[in-house]
Amino acid sequence: MLTIDLTTAVVNESIASKASVIVAYHPTIFGALKSFTMANPLQASLLRCAANGISVYCPHTALDCTWGGINDWLAEGIMGGTTTGTVRPLQAEKFSPSGESEGALGRLVSLQTPVTMGVIEKRVKEYLNLSQIQVGYAVNPKDGLRASALVQTIAICAGSGGSVFAGKKADVYFTGEMQHHEVLAAIAAGTNVILCGHTNTERGYLPVLASKLQAQLEAVAFAEPYDIVISDTDEHPLEFV
CATH class of the missing domain: 3.40.1390.30 (NIF3 (NGG1p interacting factor 3)-like)
Structure with missing residues (x-):
């Protein structure tokens, strides 16, 4: 299960x-x-x-960090299937005793061609099958007015990404949830924020x-009979009403 x-x-x-x-x-x-x-x-x-x-x-953090894990899956959604760009670790890679890279915390997507926030928002909603998301729009640090520039870099962290994003520069922070002061700090520094609900990511x-x-x-030719099933009752604990 x-x-x-x-x-x-x-x-x-x-x-x-x-x-x-x-x-x-x-x-x-x-x-x-x-x-x-x-x-x-x-x-x-x-x-x-x-x-x-x-x-x-x-498996939690291991499934976040491993190559091909949840954060790489989220990066695929941001790329939109046909968009060209690169995906690299947001934090330092972790290596096994044999020197093999085992993954890293977070991902940073760099799109080859900048897009609007509207495009990113649409991709997130469609990929995560959500009708609503929370968005904090970046402001110009000099005058505090909303910035309208295109975005090219998106920092990603499944679940709660505030601590993973700390000190990392990107045009957008994409995660499930962040603390209020973390959102305020990001927006004031010129970074857009997309929050989808912790488990929705x-x-x-x-x-x-x-x-x-x-x-x-x-x-591995596992010989015992088995079925792998996904829970029908597991769901995000919060609803929009």
């Missing part, structure tokens, strides 16, 4: 479908715990998984992950 979050609904779905493994993108435990209790809904979900023999694996990657897992299991 593939999901972004291990919610109660996803656990119920997994138990009903007799899943043996849940790949939940977001970590189910963020801080140290001295005990588990059914009184805490999130801990109860893990206890129910254990009681039903379901393992839970959370991640959930669309699950079919890609399913395909990659299928290919890897076939490559």
